[in-house]
Amino acid sequence: EVQLLESGGGLVQPGGSLRLSCVASGFTFSTYAMNWVRQVPGQGLECLSGISGNGDTTYYADSVKGRFTISRDNSRNTLYLQMNSLRAEDTAMYYCAKALFGGHDYWGQGILVTVSS
Amino acid sequence: QSALTQPRSVSGSLGQSVTISCTGTSSNVGNYNYVSWYRQYPGKAPRLLIFDVIRRPSGVPDRFSGSKSGNTASLTISGLQAEDETDYYCCSYAGRFNWVFGGGTKLTVL
Numbered sequence: 001e002v003q004l005l006e007s008g009g010g011l012v013q014p015g016g017s018l019r020l021s022c023v024a025s026g027f028t029f030s031t032y033a034m035n036w037v038r039q040v041p042g043q044g045l046e047c048l049s050g051i052s053g054n055g056d057t058t059y060y061a062d063s064v065k066g067r068f069t070i071s072r073d074n075s076r077n078t079l080y081l082q083m084n085s086l087r088a089e090d091t092a093m094y095y096c097a098k099a100l101f102g103g104h105d106y107w108g109q110g111i112l113v114t115v116s117s
Numbered sequence: 118q119s120a121l122t123q124p125r126s127v128s129g130s131l132g133q134s135v136t137i138s139c140t141g142t143s144s145n146v147g148n149y150n151y152v153s154w155y156r157q158y159p160g161k162a163p164r165l166l167i168f169d170v171i172r173r174p175s176g177v178p179d180r181f182s183g184s185k186s187g188n189t190a191s192l193t194i195s196g197l198q199a200e201d202e203t204d205y206y207c208c209s210y211a212g213r214f215n216w217v218f219g220g221g222t223k224l225t226v227l
Contacts, residue, residue, distance in 0.1 A: 103153030103168030
């Protein structure tokens with residue numbers, strides 16, 4: 001059974017940092033691209049960042065470029081999102097998702113990040 | 118503003134069919150046969166309904182079908198059921214490990 005389990009969210013002050021983790025199981029992690037997708041409460045989905053299976057290629061949305069860094073440790077079946085210089089508008093539910101080119105077939109349960117003083 | 122355009126809401130009667138459109142550009146929907154659709158209940162993670170424009174994962178009923186023409190993809194739900202009332206999102210691959218989503222459509226079952 002495929003499982004994705006996010007952790008590392010919580011309350012942080014503006015300008016602060018957080019690192020999200022997503023532990024994967026049930027599939028050959030290194031074979032698949034992975035994404036971080038976020039959803040501001042009451043709004044739609046936004047693909048923030050993506051990474052290839054071997055970690056060589058990454059993508060960032062303009063909204064987080066230069067502030068967030070995606071990485072993966074295939075030996076630990078873990079995806080990361082380092083979030084720096086956090087802003088109030090980064091407050092959202094963050095999902096990790098297993099990516100096929102044609103869609104995201106598995107999602108984590110989501111982790112809430114709240115940026116507030 | 119989302120990269121893909123969906124109607125904010127659609128409605129249909131129990132047992133009838135409804136179609137949700139998703140309009141992108143030649144850089145995403147029009148360039149790749151990699152459109153997907155998701156259903157999301159409040160407080161839950163999205164669930165994949167359609168991938169590769171037309172394919173259904175195992176466990177998704179054949180009431181759900183996808184199609185694409187040019188820069189516009191569509192999700193059709195036939196035989197509407199009360200449980201279908203929720204939010205639906207489209208998504209398209211846009212190259213270099215980037216995917217773009219629509220703004221979501223709220224389906225009301227009358």
